Amino acid sequence: MTGLVRRLGLSLLGPVLAVLVALVISAVVIALIGEDPVEAFRVMVDLGDSPSQQVQSIVVVLNRAVPLFLAGLAVAVAFRMGLFNIGVEGQYRMATILAAAVGAAVALPGPLHVLLIVVVAMVVGAVWAGIVGVLKVTRGVSEVISSIMLNFIALGLASFLLTGPLRGSAPGASIVTTSEIPESGRVPSLNGLLTALGLAAPRSGLYGFLVVAVVVGVVVAVLLQRTRFGFDLRATGLSPSAATVSGVDARGMVVKTMLISGGIAGLIGLPDLLGSQYDYGTEFTAGLGFLGIAVALLGRSSPVGIALAGLLFAFLDRAALPLQFADIPSSVVTIIQGTIVLAVVIANEVARRLALRSAERAGASAGPDPGAGGDDGAPPPTGPDGGQRVRTGVPGTPEDVQA
Amino acid sequence: MKAAAVLLAGSMALAACASDEPTGTGSGEGGAGAAPEELRIGLAYDEGGRGDQSFNDSAYAGASAAADALGAELQELSPNEDASNRAELLTQLAEQGFNPVIAVGFAYDDVIAEVAPQFPETTFAQVDGSNADGAKGDNVTGLVFAEEEGSFLAGVAAALKSESAHIGFVGGVESPLIEKFEAGYVAGAQTVNPQIRIDRQYISPAGDFSGFSDPARGQIVAQGMYDAGADIIFHAAGGSGLGVFQAAAASGNRAIGVDSDQYLTVGPELQPVVMTSMLKRVDNAVEQFINDYAEGNVQGAEDVLSDLSTEGIGLATSGGFIDDIQDDIQQYSQQITDGTITVPTTVE
Numbered sequence: 001m002t003g004l005v006r007r008l009g010l011s012l013l014g015p016v017l018a019v020l021v022a023l024v025i026s027a028v029v030i031a032l033i034g035e036d037p038v039e040a041f042r043v044m045v046d047l048g049d050s051p052s053q054q055v056q057s058i059v060v061v062l063n064r065a066v067p068l069f070l071a072g073l074a075v076a077v078a079f080r081m082g083l084f085n086i087g088v089e090g091q092y093r094m095a096t097i098l099a100a101a102v103g104a105a106v107a108l109p110g111p112l113h114v115l116l117i118v119v120v121a122m123v124v125g126a127v128w129a130g131i132v133g134v135l136k137v138t139r140g141v142s143e144v145i146s147s148i149m150l151n152f153i154a155l156g157l158a159s160f161l162l163t164g165p166l167r168g169s170a171p172g173a174s175i176v177t178t179s180e181i182p183e184s185g186r187v188p189s190l191n192g193l194l195t196a197l198g199l200a201a202p203r204s205g206l207y208g209f210l211v212v213a214v215v216v217g218v219v220v221a222v223l224l225q226r227t228r229f230g231f232d233l234r235a236t237g238l239s240p241s242a243a244t245v246s247g248v249d250a251r252g253m254v255v256k257t258m259l260i261s262g263g264i265a266g267l268i269g270l271p272d273l274l275g276s277q278y279d280y281g282t283e284f285t286a287g288l289g290f291l292g293i294a295v296a297l298l299g300r301s302s303p304v305g306i307a308l309a310g311l312l313f314a315f316l317d318r319a320a321l322p323l324q325f326a327d328i329p330s331s332v333v334t335i336i337q338g339t340i341v342l343a344v345v346i347a348n349e350v351a352r353r354l355a356l357r358s359a360e361r362a363g364a365s366a367g368p369d370p371g372a373g374g375d376d377g378a379p380p381p382t383g384p385d386g387g388q389r390v391r392t393g394v395p396g397t398p399e400d401v402q403a
Numbered sequence: 404m405k406a407a408a409v410l411l412a413g414s415m416a417l418a419a420c421a422s423d424e425p426t427g428t429g430s431g432e433g434g435a436g437a438a439p440e441e442l443r444i445g446l447a448y449d450e451g452g453r454g455d456q457s458f459n460d461s462a463y464a465g466a467s468a469a470a471d472a473l474g475a476e477l478q479e480l481s482p483n484e485d486a487s488n489r490a491e492l493l494t495q496l497a498e499q500g501f502n503p504v505i506a507v508g509f510a511y512d513d514v515i516a517e518v519a520p521q522f523p524e525t526t527f528a529q530v531d532g533s534n535a536d537g538a539k540g541d542n543v544t545g546l547v548f549a550e551e552e553g554s555f556l557a558g559v560a561a562a563l564k565s566e567s568a569h570i571g572f573v574g575g576v577e578s579p580l581i582e583k584f585e586a587g588y589v590a591g592a593q594t595v596n597p598q599i600r601i602d603r604q605y606i607s608p609a610g611d612f613s614g615f616s617d618p619a620r621g622q623i624v625a626q627g628m629y630d631a632g633a634d635i636i637f638h639a640a641g642g643s644g645l646g647v648f649q650a651a652a653a654s655g656n657r658a659i660g661v662d663s664d665q666y667l668t669v670g671p672e673l674q675p676v677v678m679t680s681m682l683k684r685v686d687n688a689v690e691q692f693i694n695d696y697a698e699g700n701v702q703g704a705e706d707v708l709s710d711l712s713t714e715g716i717g718l719a720t721s722g723g724f725i726d727d728i729q730d731d732i733q734q735y736s737q738q739i740t741d742g743t744i745t746v747p748t749t750v751e
Contacts, residue, residue, distance in 0.1 A: 017425060053498075061489060093610075159577070159608030171749075174509035174532065174579050176609055203521075272487075282578060282610040283510050285487040317483050321495055324480050330452075334484065 014351040015298060015305070018344035019312075025343075035328050043326045044319035044333075052200035057318060059202040060117045064314035065307075066213045066271045066286070071292025072299055072306035073126075073220055075263035078143075079301045080224060082237040087147025088134055088265040089289025090154030095125040097158045097178065100280035101166045103273075113185040114274065118212070121266040129262020133255035143258070151289075153188060168279065177281030183200040187212075189272040200265030209271035216264060221303040223260075233257060250349035259350045265289065269393065300348070337389075408526045426667040441476035447492040449508030450612055452481025457615075457641045457662055458685060462507045462530055464688030469693035489514045497522040503696045505530065505689060509580055512539075519543045525692060526701055527534075528692050530685055531580065537704030544703055549710035550580075551587030551746040552739050554637070555615070556711075556718045557659050558591025558650030559735050560573070560679055562599050563728045564657070569600040571628035573647050575615040575640035577605040577738030583701040584639035584661070584681070586747045591735070602628045606643055614643060629654040635678065637661070651676040657724075666721035680719040687715055711742045 027037035047057040071088060075118055078085035099121035108116060131150060135141040168179030189205025224230040236243040236253050244250050268288050273280060301311030316337055320330035444465050448714030463479065463682040470477040477502055477632065480492045489511055494503045503526040506515050512532050519527045519540035527543045534545040554599030561570045572588050574581040585603060592599050603626050607614030614620070625636050629650055636651065637659040638644040644661060652673055653656040654665065660666065668678055688709050709715020718725070718732060721750050738744040 048615070060488070064487070155611050156608055157608050163577070163609050172579065173512075175512050176579070204490070282576075283486075283513070284610065285485050287485045288609065317488070318491075320483055321480065321488070321491060325478065325499070330481055330483075 006141060013354070014347040015300065015309075015344060017347040017350070018298070018340055021343040021347070022222075022336055022339035023340045026332060028151050029335055030328070030332055033329065038150065040332060041328070043322045043328065044316075045320055050200070052202065055194060055200045056202040056204065057204045060318050061314045062147075062210060063204070063207050063271065063275070063310065064317050065310040066207050066210050067268050067288050068291060068295050068310035068313050069217065069307055070264060070268045070271075071288045072295030072310055073217060073292075073303065074261050074268065074289075075292045075296035076301035076303075076306055077220060077233075077264060078257055078261040079296055080235050080237050081253065082240065083257060083261070084144050085129065085132070085147055085258065085261050085265075086144060086293065087129060087150050087154075087289070088261070088292050089287065089332060090147070090151035091125040091262045091265035092268035092289055093129045093158045094128050095121040095266035096273055096284065097161055097166065097280045098124045099266070099270065100178045100181065100273055103181040103185045104168065104279070107182060108184060110184045113182075114187055114288065115272065117181070117185055117247045118267070118270065122263040122271055123266070125266020126259045126263040129258045130255060132262075133258030136258075137251040137254050162280065169281070175281050175283050179279065181274070181278045185274070186278060189275065198331065204228070205275065207271045207275040209275055212267070216267065216357050217307060218305045220264070224303075229256075231249040236256050260346075265292075268292070273389070291341070294337070297341060297348075312340075321387065442473055443501045444470055444475050444477045444693060445496030445499075445504040446477060446479045447489070447496060447504065447506045447511070448479065448481045450482060450486040450512055450541050451616060451642070453479055455616070455642060456535045456668060459507055459664055461683075461685040462505070462689050465691075466505065467687030468686070469690040469697075473693070474623070475693075475697075484715065486510065490518055493518040493527075494521070497525045497527075498534075502526055503528060503693065503701070505692070506532070507685075508532075515539050515543055520716040526696055526703065527687075528701075530689065531706070533706050534704060535706040540704070542703045544701055545706040546685075546692055547706050547708050548683050548685075548688070549588075549708060550583045550639075550681075550683060551748050553716040553718060554639070554685065555591035555594075555739065555744075555746045556732055556735060557637050557679065557681045558588040558593075559732060560718065560725050561588070561637060561659060561726060562592040563594035563731060564678065564725070565635050567632050567634045568596060568598065569602070569632045569634065570601040571605070571633040571636035571644075572619055573606050573621060573624050573627070573628070573636055573640050574636040575638075575643055576607050576612055577609045577614075579591045581605070581639050582750050583639075583748045586750045587630030589684075589750070590747055592729035594735070595731075600633075602631060602633055604628070606640055613747060615641035617643045618646035618649070622650045625658070628656065631654050635659065637681070640705050641679075645673075646675045660719070664719040664721050666719060674722060677722060678724045679722075682714045682717045682719050684709060684717075692704050710740075711736050 011028035030037040030040050047054040074088050075085055099117045102120045103117040106116065128150065132143050133149045135146045136143050162176055162178065166178050167176060169175065169177045189210040190208050190210060191201060191205050194206060195201050224234065232248045232253060234241065236248055236250055240250055272285055277284065295306055295309045316333050320333040323332060324330050444466055446462065451459055451695055453459055453463055466477055478496065480496065482489055482492055493504060493506060493514060505529065505639050509531040511529050514537040515527060515529050515532065519542055524541060525542060529543060530546045532545050533547050534543045545739045570592060572585055589601055592601055605614060606617060606620050606624055625647040628636055634656045635658065636647055638647040638663045640647065647658050648669055650670055657676050657678040658675050662683045663680065664682060665680045666674055666677040688707065692707065711717065720726065739746060
């Protein structure tokens with residue numbers, strides 16, 4: 001029991017330490033530019049005066065967190081397998097533009113229309129990521145290189161499609177977009193639910209896609225923790241050679257993992273697309289795929305952790321506005337986000353070493369203790385976390401998956 | 404993991420509780436003396452925010468000049484990194500009673516059309532966004548510019564000054580707005596010399612806004628053109644323009660700046676290469692709009708056009724590099740103003 005507590009404490013140590021360190025560094029920076037750190041943090045957590053403003057602030061945070069969560073999840077699935085999928089950015093851009101085009105081109109009854117758009121997005125994302133997987137297992141191309149390269153191709157291709165065959169906006173318009181998705185293809189907001197809960201009605205709609213994100217999160221959690229496939233995936237991530245010896249098809253796992261990662265990546269753009277934008281255009285939110293890497297790192301590649309990390313990033317993002325009203329530069333938020341990511345990588349490493357040392361000590365004094373873990377869903381002492389995976393995923397280290 | 408969740412959630416809940424404590428003044432500490440009918444100006448920037456040494460800073464210059472003159476409060480807001488919260492910027496400003504609210508950049512096109520009707524008592528303006536047909540609401544004024552006219556003159560200057568009859572154009576991001584610059588520039592250069600060779604390239608494709616803030620790639624693109632024989636390059640690439648100037652300096656050629664008089668903003672080592680700049684006086688337009696508003700002269704649902712005739716668009720003369728061709732430039736300027744020359748706004 002004490003071993004479990006110690007392990008849980010150690011797995012907590014990384015992220016909590018990282019957030020604390022980031023806050024301290026940010027406070028120092030705020031003080032250095034002549035502002036009051038306490039005042040700054042107070043402003044950041046101030047959600048507004050009236051109930052409707054407060055609900056609106058929460059809606060803004062949630063709406064931002066949904067795509068971040070999906071992005072983090074897409075990155076994390078690959079992380080757990082020891083794959084560094086940097087191509088999430090390109091995968092979701094390709095998926096979003098094609099899903100938007102298909103959604104605008106067809107007319108179907110409500111749920112079917114949405115389902116079609118979702119399926120198209122997931123398939124496109126999976127295919128785009130699948131290229132990376134196939135290149136890796138057939139030609140031995142590092143997924144880091146190929147996914148970065150595919151990002152550029154995706155960006156260029158999306159731009160070509162948008163300004164060429166899929167252009168739906170008027171010729172003179174400053175913002176080039178695809179045609180709008182009709183009413184039946186949109187996901188209604190959850191505002192009805194909020195008011196039913198007795199909360200004030202917010203100004204903008206809470207994305208209905210929040211439900212989809214939660215479902216995807218649960219499915220991924222179950223898949224990773226409760227299925228044979230998830231076990232193989234994690235085992236391959238922890239030790240490719242051991243997994244191969246025990247009969248796991250490492251090559252097949254790489255392709256399957258990339259397909260799943262890409263499929264989730266395909267969903268990233270949909271909350272915005274189906275909840276507020278209804279078309280893909282030159283102003284469509286970019287960079288979510290890269291933010292997802294930071295979110296996955298902070299969340300240590302576990303669905304719950306990623307949800308919290310996504311909420312934290314979304315919360316910080318919203319805080320940039322009230323900070324500016326209080327005449328504090330909003331760059332403070334960027335500094336906090338940056339230091340959190342940096343700190344989390346370092347803290348993960350520190351926590352890993354501490355865990356290793358305590359496990360060694362426990363192993364030396366009481367033999368059976370280390371073997372007790374692994375059946376309770378809690379991570380093993382070394383923690384199959386993003387921080388560790390990232391080190392092994394960096395090019396230049398020996399090829400990790402191919403035996 | 405579960406405990407981690409609880410702890411993080413707990414800390415966030417604690418943080419949320421802290422906000423319920425009674426606090427002093429919330430926001431709006433920017434203003435000086437609080438006259439009862441004080442003018443409170445809201446300014447929402449485009450991607451990049453304040454400090455981009457370009458478009459946003461120009462809007463700030465105009466707004467702060469007007470605010471100083473009128474004793475008004477000025478509240479600026481920059482969007483987040485990926486500029487996904489533009490709608491929040493406008494609603495927050497309107498909600499907190501800022502009036503007028505000025506949005507900087509065409510990227511606010513959709514957003515302002517959505518937000519403005521929700522705040523009929525607030526007067527909005529959008530830099531670079533047209534509202535001539537009132538589609539964005541009766542309370543929105545478009546502050547638009549005839550960039551093609553100034554770019555035409557830049558093309559004239561480049562063609563007159565080029566010794567190799569080979570010039571270049573570097574656009575930041577492939578978009579309808581930047582194509583206006585390109586169209587005018589090409590038309591101007593070809594009017595002077597129909598045989599002139601014009602290399603044209605954009606730094607990033609549509610939808611990827613990195614092209615406005617990537618001096619390194621600006622330098623590479625420009626270097627390629629100079630190597631190919633171009634001797635003057637006009638850039639419409641925001642912050643990436645610095646790279647164009649550096650490429651010009653490194654290869655002993657010249658470049659034309661954009662938006663502000665860049666001869667005055669680049670360092671002394673780059674000044675010799677900034678032959679002229681195509682001026683787009685966002686500052687003047689914003690200042691004028693605020694003054695008009697203060698005097699009650701804003702109608703809404705209309706465009707205020709800045710062009711050569713209003714001197715909201717022009718060609719800078721700092722450095723004296725184009726003094727010898729001023730007569731020609733004046734002549735073309737006159738022909739554009741009186742309608743003899745119609746400058747295209749799209750690339751054919």
